[in-house]
Amino acid sequence: MSKLKVGIVGGSGYAGGEFLRLALNHPNLEITQVTSERNAGDPITFVHPNLRGRTNLKFRRMADLEPVDVLVLALPHGNAAKRFSQFAGLADTIIDLSADFRIKDLDLYKKYYNEDHPAPELVDQWVYGNPELHREELKGAKRIACAGCFATSAILALYPLLKLGVPQPKDIIVTGLVGSSAAGASASAASHHPERDNSYRVYAATGHRHYAELHQELPGNFPIHLTAIAGPHVRGILTTAQLWIPDGYSERDVWGAFREVYGSEPFIRIVKVRKGIHRYPDPKLVSGTNYCDIGFEVDQESGRVVVMSAIDNLVKGTAGHAIQSLNIAQGWEETLGLEFAGLHP
Amino acid sequence: MSKLKVGIVGGSGYAGGEFLRLALNHPNLEITQVTSERNAGDPITFVHPNLRGRTNLKFRRMADLEPVDVLVLALPHGNAAKRFSQFAGLADTIIDLSADFRIKDLDLYKKYYNEDHPAPELVDQWVYGNPELHREELKGAKRIACAGCFATSAILALYPLLKLGVPQPKDIIVTGLVGSSAAGASASAASHHPERDNSYRVYAATGHRHYAELHQELPGNFPIHLTAIAGPHVRGILTTAQLWIPDGYSERDVWGAFREVYGSEPFIRIVKVRKGIHRYPDPKLVSGTNYCDIGFEVDQESGRVVVMSAIDNLVKGTAGHAIQSLNIAQGWEETLGLEFAGLHP
Amino acid sequence: MSKLKVGIVGGSGYAGGEFLRLALNHPNLEITQVTSERNAGDPITFVHPNLRGRTNLKFRRMADLEPVDVLVLALPHGNAAKRFSQFAGLADTIIDLSADFRIKDLDLYKKYYNEDHPAPELVDQWVYGNPELHREELKGAKRIACAGCFATSAILALYPLLKLGVPQPKDIIVTGLVGSSAAGASASAASHHPERDNSYRVYAATGHRHYAELHQELPGNFPIHLTAIAGPHVRGILTTAQLWIPDGYSERDVWGAFREVYGSEPFIRIVKVRKGIHRYPDPKLVSGTNYCDIGFEVDQESGRVVVMSAIDNLVKGTAGHAIQSLNIAQGWEETLGLEFAGLHP
Amino acid sequence: MSKLKVGIVGGSGYAGGEFLRLALNHPNLEITQVTSERNAGDPITFVHPNLRGRTNLKFRRMADLEPVDVLVLALPHGNAAKRFSQFAGLADTIIDLSADFRIKDLDLYKKYYNEDHPAPELVDQWVYGNPELHREELKGAKRIACAGCFATSAILALYPLLKLGVPQPKDIIVTGLVGSSAAGASASAASHHPERDNSYRVYAATGHRHYAELHQELPGNFPIHLTAIAGPHVRGILTTAQLWIPDGYSERDVWGAFREVYGSEPFIRIVKVRKGIHRYPDPKLVSGTNYCDIGFEVDQESGRVVVMSAIDNLVKGTAGHAIQSLNIAQGWEETLGLEFAGLHP
The missing domain is CATH 3.40.50.720 (NAD(P)-binding Rossmann-like Domain)
Structure with a gap:
């Protein structure tokens, strides 16, 4: 060819x-x-x-x-x-x-x-x-x-549970940690190395534009809220999404939901390891790759699920x-x- | 003397x-x-x-x-x-x-x-x-x-609005970004430089111990949920707290609440600047100091308030x-x- | 097959x-x-x-x-x-x-x-x-x-001019900046993130073991001296080698020497750009690759040549x-x- | 007053x-x-x-x-x-x-x-x-x-031995690792965070302007050569200077020279510790301070002395x-x- x-x-x-x-x-x-x-x-x-x-x-x-x-x-x-x-x-x-x-x-x-x-x-x-x-x-x-990059990390974290209609109708909070490459190649005060190095700045506490993509793409009309933080790294987004599952819906069920929706996806890896330091998604590990790593943890007492996703924003x-x-x-x-x-x- | x-x-x-x-x-x-x-x-x-x-x-x-x-x-x-x-x-x-x-x-x-x-x-x-x-x-x-360090950053962010009984009785989500010095001076796999540098790891998605301090210290019995993330910096915690204010409670009112409760505190600085890159708290800027910088942003449409606090975990x-x-x-x-x-x- | x-x-x-x-x-x-x-x-x-x-x-x-x-x-x-x-x-x-x-x-x-x-x-x-x-x-x-990794970066920087017998018989100084991955995967005080982050430590001012490899591999019995510095990065070595060329030997001649010796090497890139920020080798740019980037600059007044090489120590x-x-x-x-x-x- | x-x-x-x-x-x-x-x-x-x-x-x-x-x-x-x-x-x-x-x-x-x-x-x-x-x-x-900042780190490293006329009349090589704050507060391509983070760039292999200060201030007309490298940190300079002592001049003598010249200086600390990870000067440790930490190591076999100095370039x-x-x-x-x-x- x-x-x-x-x-x-x-x-x-x-x-x-x-x-x-x-x-x-x-x-x-x-x-x-x-x-x-x-x-x-x-x-x-x-x-x-x-x-x-x-x-x-x-x-x-x-x-x-x-x-x-x-x-x-x-x-x-x-x-x-x-x-x-x-x-x-x-x-x-x-x-x-x-x-x-x-x-x-x-x-x-x-x-x-x-x-x-x-x-x-x-x-x-x-x-x-x-x-x-x-x-x-x-x-x-x-x-x-x-x-969009932040939109992708958030949508992929939320999609399975929302598609299956699992969450309770409570506010979903999504927080993203975004690297400096996401702001582009033009030098600016915000990305000046002496200022950005070692720094964490909330740059979109509310009103991030990528919400428009979540609104369009995610099923179920759940109330979703975004907060975006600029971190001191170059590549990668770590997103945490906080949502609530009904009584009786277990961690095993969450696992099943992700497997059902993403089971054959070539670029999504469910990351949930019981021991060691690499138990959950970390943007460092997907740097340069097309993977979206996704993990989750359930607080049975409150029914809260924390879904984590990590991507390279440029890939x-x-x-x-x-x-x-x-x-x-x-x-x-x-x-x-x-x-x-x-x-x- | x-x-x-x-x-x-x-x-x-x-x-x-x-x-x-x-x-x-x-x-x-x-x-x-x-x-x-x-x-x-x-x-x-x-x-x-x-x-x-x-x-x-x-x-x-x-x-x-x-x-x-x-x-x-x-x-x-x-x-x-x-x-x-x-x-x-x-x-x-x-x-x-x-x-x-x-x-x-x-x-x-x-x-x-x-x-x-x-x-x-x-x-x-x-x-x-x-x-x-x-x-x-x-x-x-x-x-x-x-x-405790994470507890302090969360308590100081939440205390004024909770003390004044402002928030609606909805779940409050608190996310902390914590530096490597918080894990102490003993070498460990989690703090091994090649692993920790450039890495973000959620180490307590749910169930962080410092919740006990929040439960004890914060008034009002609000449902509060913590997530802690280990970031690639050494000193400092950036905490974001997401809570909901009633209809009619404005950003100016939030400002007033913080001023009322913290007005004469020598080590709390309310940080909310309209322009530039230093609009909100940043743990980099309080490194080595005893300051807790606190800022906030209101999403009027949803009634969401994002309160941010930054401290040096060791100070x-x-x-x-x-x-x-x-x-x-x-x-x-x-x-x-x-x-x-x-x-x- | x-x-x-x-x-x-x-x-x-x-x-x-x-x-x-x-x-x-x-x-x-x-x-x-x-x-x-x-x-x-x-x-x-x-x-x-x-x-x-x-x-x-x-x-x-x-x-x-x-x-x-x-x-x-x-x-x-x-x-x-x-x-x-x-x-x-x-x-x-x-x-x-x-x-x-x-x-x-x-x-x-x-x-x-x-x-x-x-x-x-x-x-x-x-x-x-x-x-x-x-x-x-x-x-x-x-x-x-x-x-060895530091040895490789130094040998590849020095080999062409030494093989061709170019340098004057004066002391050659080689300084290497080495990332934390070179010390291995076991946690140690020296590689504890709070200590290593943002830090530069000379760990072998004199007497680096890899000198043995230079002594064995490099022609001409030139007096060569190594200094190794641990830098705050994970992967990569930037090596600078300082040596002296005879009167009349120009920058163009240095270029010719490197081309003659490395002209067809698949993993050596001669990097010498007149403008911009990427004028010389940078270990960041070869991270994860098998390249050794090599550059040089001549001080015509003193006859000094500074040869720079960058590799990923793990590749x-x-x-x-x-x-x-x-x-x-x-x-x-x-x-x-x-x-x-x-x-x- | x-x-x-x-x-x-x-x-x-x-x-x-x-x-x-x-x-x-x-x-x-x-x-x-x-x-x-x-x-x-x-x-x-x-x-x-x-x-x-x-x-x-x-x-x-x-x-x-x-x-x-x-x-x-x-x-x-x-x-x-x-x-x-x-x-x-x-x-x-x-x-x-x-x-x-x-x-x-x-x-x-x-x-x-x-x-x-x-x-x-x-x-x-x-x-x-x-x-x-x-x-x-x-x-x-x-x-x-x-x-100047690099000049200061180099001059303070070299002054005692040169003032006392110790070194042999051989080329002295000085290499400096300089943080991004030294280039100033204006955003530029070279200091754009995505480019500078994790990067090492030789920006003055030869011909650094601060040589003029060394030439003016240092006694003895020794041939001195500077190389400056931009490192991925914000504050601080680590300088290594390579010079040669005569036969019979011992490490103890070098120590004596530094003590003689700097014995009562309030901001110079001679750093030379036999064990542990903080054996030599590290710019991280003087960040924000007015100290210049100075250390040295002697290679008795070749008569080479490596003098190291660390300062905060802004202090x-x-x-x-x-x-x-x-x-x-x-x-x-x-x-x-x-x-x-x-x-x-």
Whole structure:
């Protein structure tokens, strides 16, 4: 089979760079174009030095894009939708890594993104790029809107119990610890190393935008509340979700629910070990991988369940599930290009 | 005034070492004895190298303790109570940094510490060492049982609204991010640097022992649930507490509640800034200090309040509020020896 | 081709675990046995949680080892040599990751390892496992003694100029920054997270054992001096080597020397970029990979050259060049199983 | 005694902020003005949140400066000299934290700062602000040019042996590990947290500007060479200096040399412990303090001495020795305001 030609728009950021890293290792993909207005003319290894020896490509300008088989948009929020006409004709398959086409409800979009959707007529063409929830729709999909990173960690933690209608109708609290790479490659006061190192900052105590994705994707209309904390690490999100099970619903039942819903998922690992230091999910252990590790603990006295999930925000949270979604869309083996096992220690 | 002579039992650990650091800088205290069975005969700077040039004291054995004015017990859990007869006659004032004498309800103690209390007849002699809640009782106190570190961060975050009876009777979720120094100075698999660096591990999803302190200290019998996460930092706890306010209770009212209860507290700072990167409490900024920084954010739509608190677990969480409690007990200026402002960056 | 069966002795440490990670991803290798006396009976993922979903193997005792094609010894120093009789018959090919069989000169061994060599009659059977210097000898090799991690970073930095006889006969200073994983998986005071985090400790100002390897491997009898510093990171070594070139020898000549010696090496990248923040080697960028990145800068005024090299101590410094050496020994493609490109950021 | 009124120009940077922190704790100083063009009108705690509760001052513009007793210039390089006429009349005592007035040799200045000195006629008025080398000149000084941070760590490591003429006339190699705070408070690609965390970058393999200070301050015209590495920590410099002693000069002699020269220095601690993990200087242990810890190790076989020094670049490397110099200039106790002992762990 000849490889699909891939172009990346906005390839100097972390999301684009991560797609590039994964695609260079994918047997069915060939990266042929990567754009960066700021770095046009430079080798892409100037910005992504981990790829030295792996590619000789140089950044080009967006204006110099030529048709490809797959176009990946890795642009700041709003750009993909506002400028979609210049991308639409360039490729049969388009993957957007931004939030632009994730939300189907235009009012919900407006509430969380503070503006009318720039291209409302296009929204319905896009499949929400979460393979665990939308595998069937992804088959053959030509427009894939990749899920948000914090949203993914929260949705995957909550989905099984909510889908099965298990929780009591009480408030569900979701807290996420998010690494600095999630804020992107542009230097800023918040990500200045002397300030960020060793620091924990609640950056969205309430009102995190990714709530819109949870609202859309999770069944059951449970009251869900998000709090997001910026931690002193680079990659990874650890999410804890607190919810309540009915009397008589045991830890074994919780286990069964996760097994029922995720039993054959290639990238979800149920982590619950009785001893040692690795008893629960830890974002360190999935760094660089497409895994979402999920664990849980039940407080029988109060009926509280704490579900924990860990992902790499740039892989399972962005570029990895983009690749996974593309594999599904193309009818390929779902794990192609996503084989990296992660490091320890 | 002549200085009070102070002895520290178990001075090679982090809690004892921190008391030592603060006491060496206290105008009314003079450290005369520090014990460590393992390091007896070594200079204390061998274990606490930050104190080089500040003291020539050497560790001695517990058996060699002589009477002092103030005895500080910094022993592993259970030791202070089980061996109290050997300490009781040595000093007029005794401060225990362990959990042994914090809990007044013996059943509660048993539930969370998995054994009958070793010295139930002594429990009532001790004042719970939280200056903000027990200032009056601390005046003249001779037995001070210092509050736990995670408990302190949670209690100080929740106390004002609970004392004023504000929250709705819904579940309150408290999540703490705890640094590695809280697990003590003994090397262990969980604190092995290659494992702990860059890692987030939920170590008490449910059932954290410090719940016993919250149950005892917080008014109103609200259902409170704790989750504790070990983070990749050394010092500090960031705690978020999620609770619900009634309709009509505004962010301004929350502010008023905190001001009313903590308005004149020397070590509590209400942190709520509208712009910039330091909008809320951050444990990095209180490292080495006795401050508890507290902030909050209200989601008007759901009535949810997120209260955040940040402390240094070894200072405001242990040795610092021990000194603060002692200052109160002795009738001294409450801030003596606790003047360090913290570093930035 | 059927896969070679591989056994790992001492598989609960970091070196053994890293070999396991790489071998599980190697098309020609099949791990069939992994020993750990302490964890016998436990799944290997209990110790190496990154491999969850990749293997169901359990640790067994060394006494239960059965014959394999390739046996990898990942034991503490001294054990491979002292107990070699129990391993010799188990496999046609044996790879030792310890220092036991690296040094051919028994006096040199004694000087740096403080004892007579436990098995002097075996030393000559072993090839020093550094592919860049010993590729020809490695072809068909049955006994491979993998090079030390700091030694590898220093040897690869110095080899080209020394081989070509370039430097002046002045003292060469080599300084290495070494991550905490190099000290192994056993918890210790030196690697206790509260102590190691944010800390820099010179642990071998003079007299580092790996000098023996430099002495043996580097041509020209130059006076070389090592200093090793423990840094607050987990993986990776950054080495700087300071040496002097003759008058008239330019930076272009240095470049030419490295190209001449390493021009076709699959795992050495010459890194020297004129602008940006990634101008020189950085261990962060080779983490998890088998690359050794090498750069240099010349001070024309003094004739000083600073050569920098960066490796992952567990990959190019241990398990990776073990795999690379094995690939060469078996006549396979040299890069098999070592394709991971590294992460950014 | 009434306190001296102090103004800080450029108080939103890290150097100015650190001077502010120390001065607020100094019994003889009162901060009355702090300028920041960008933050004028904001409370200084907006930028330096560690000072919450310690000061209510707001930033003002430079144009609004009023006369004070002591003016501290904390401006980017070149500004103090170019704009000195606007500061000269504002205060009797002026302390410059930049490099502008450190170098007396105008050719040397030009070589390392790439321009003619902007105010050559003023250079001689300034005393180089290194208390250990210039204590006598500092007494009564009105113009103090504080020494550079890396320069200070290197000079203090080398001075005793060089002053006593001990080393052989061979090349001296100095390697410094420098934290991210040394690059200042402005966000940049090099200090972007995702890039800097966990990373080691040689940023001045050769040609570091601080060489000019070593050349000026160190006796004996020894050939000295600097290499500077940016490490993944925030505060602190660990410097290793490699030099050669003559035959017969023992480790005891080295000890004697350091004791002879630094015996009564209040902020230099000779650190050389035979056992344990804190055998040598570690920048972690001096963080926030004005100490310079110095240790050494001798390789008797080669005559090599490795001298190690550790400082906090913002304290002993900048604001701390500014305060120490001012204390000397004013005839005060040299340690005033600099009593903080440092934290462990």
